[in-house]
Amino acid sequence: MKGYSILASVLALVIISSVGCAQQEKSSQSAEKTVKSQILQVDTIPTLNATKLELTKQYCLENYGVASYKLDSPKIVLVHFTVIPTLEETVAYFQKDSIESSRTNISKFSQMNVGIHYIVDKDGSIYKLVPDTVIARHAIGFNHVSIGIENIAKDAADLTPAQLESNVKLIAVLKERNPGLEYLVGHHEYNDTSLAHYKLFLAVDESYKPHNKPDPGPKFIADLREKLKAEHNLTFMK
Template sequence: MPERAPPRIDPQPLPYVAQLGERAPAEVDLVVIHCTELPDLEMARRYGERVLYDSGSGNSGHYYIDRDGSIVQYVPVERVAHHVSGYNPRSIGIELVNSGRYPHWLDSRHQEMSEAYPDAQIAALIDLLQHLCHTLPGLRHIAGHESLDTRLEPASDDPERQVARKRDPGPLFPWPRVLAAVALEPLAP
């Protein structure tokens, strides 16, 4: 089988990458698909740069894919990014730029996620996933953030109501198309 060309990936390491835990790429067996729930890549970068932990690091995925299909890498595969509670050491986080529920993430009146994922973005995701399958021999599983973090939070508009803390990548994510194109099995949490 001929070597496949890797997708074009623009490395843009976060300032705190050296504070993130190290791991062997062979330990990675899971990819978690997210959406940024922010309007654009610039704002996602600002959120990713925020320091939230005593270690000097924050929350971020490894890869971000913009609506036009361009891919940036904020965290190297050899580092553990903070993107999904309980699964970080074994997983790669891929964030798709999508407004999601922005800016009313926990407002019970604004839980619909209505922005579709553009074809260029999904094609780039599939290309990246195929590349990761080729370069990470232990990679076997894929999951959406919403299936791994099912916690509820009090709604911001009515604390008596509960809403899903995470809903990404959401109901418009084309799971059948992605699963048909990659050799990954959905993870049963």
């Protein structure tokens, strides 16, 4: 966050505990469980205001049939990459209230700008833009049940090991806070009607449909699932 003027102060320090691997001694064959504490630092970049909340409420009424901006019980963690190459440009994009009119395929359904709950920068730094309890517009038909994570990257090859690590830690913390999170979905697979998460799809206007997305790509999401299982014993449905 060095040199980044819009940033608000560091807010959330989340401590998670996990049971570490057992130290096994050959002689006694006894295993001693150790508890490791891990600190996840999340910096907050506020992007909400009264106008945006009103636009969100309107969006939810028009697209989900409920006049509320609240994300009550998230069920999906939905992972993306930005295509926009830097944190600064990405934040500037998300801070606008309204979507630009040139994005005709989505602007005709609502003036509400796209948004995201978390951004993970290339060095693994995590930023929170929208509270977990407020709906953000990042996945057509699934915003009413999903928490979104954007990774700063031009394409799949641009994603870094530090980003993978931070996604693992962040998702583990989100699961701890929201036990109802059952699905982990890549934006590239969100429109796959054969996957279990698709039963949560909701659209008042049936022409407002998910379309093919490249992000974050099969490798990143496969690595993420593998590490969540190996390091946190967490398995999500797709």
